[in-house]
Amino acid sequence: MKTPKTARFWGFSRFPAVLLAVALAVACSPGQARPDTAAVPLGHEFVLAGGQDAVVDGAGLRLKFDRVLDDSRCPKRVSCVWTGAARIAVTVTPDGRQPATLEFNTNPAPGQTHLTETVGGFTVELRSLDPYPETPGTIPLPDYRATMLVTR
Incomplete structure (x- = not known):
């Protein structure tokens, strides 16, 4: 037909x-340029975008870059007396346990830097936080990138 x-x-x-x-x-x-949940290997650096989750392969551990608590780092192309610091909150949930919110602080002052936490037998480390602020403007949470490392 x-x-x-x-x-x-x-x-x-x-x-x-x-x-x-x-x-x-x-x-x-x-x-989105990134998946909502990334699968990352234990013992290797990985990058989390603001608001993104990651599951550590074979470790039963979930991380989420929840929020930027403060970002007073000296902006690019600006002369500052102090370099400033950034603080972020990352929620870590080991299998079968309650979530724990970890705070990381990039403050370079003696005794103020807080880049490593231990949860459920794992060490969680913030290696770097990007991008650096620019003037004028604020950085939306999804544009932040936290380079992390999880080890046992």
Whole structure:
């Protein structure tokens, strides 16, 4: 049976043409540049975006970069008397245990730097926090990147 001319579009029936158009629109739409949950290896550095979760492979440990508590680091292209510091909160949940919120502080002053915490037999370390602030402007949470390391 021949398809009527009104039901055809460039030699295709309408349904496949519409389906193709929808698939192309979804594939080309801007999405997140990162998965919501990353699988990371134990003992290797990894990067968490602000708001992102990570599961440490084979360790039964979940981390989430929850929030930036403070970022007073000296902005790029600005001369400062003090380098400043950033504080972030990371929630760590070992399998079968209550979550613990860890605070990391990049303050370079003696006794103020707090880059390592221990939870459930794991050591969680903040290696770096990017980007550095710029003037003027604030950094949205999803734009932050925390380089972390988890060891046993």
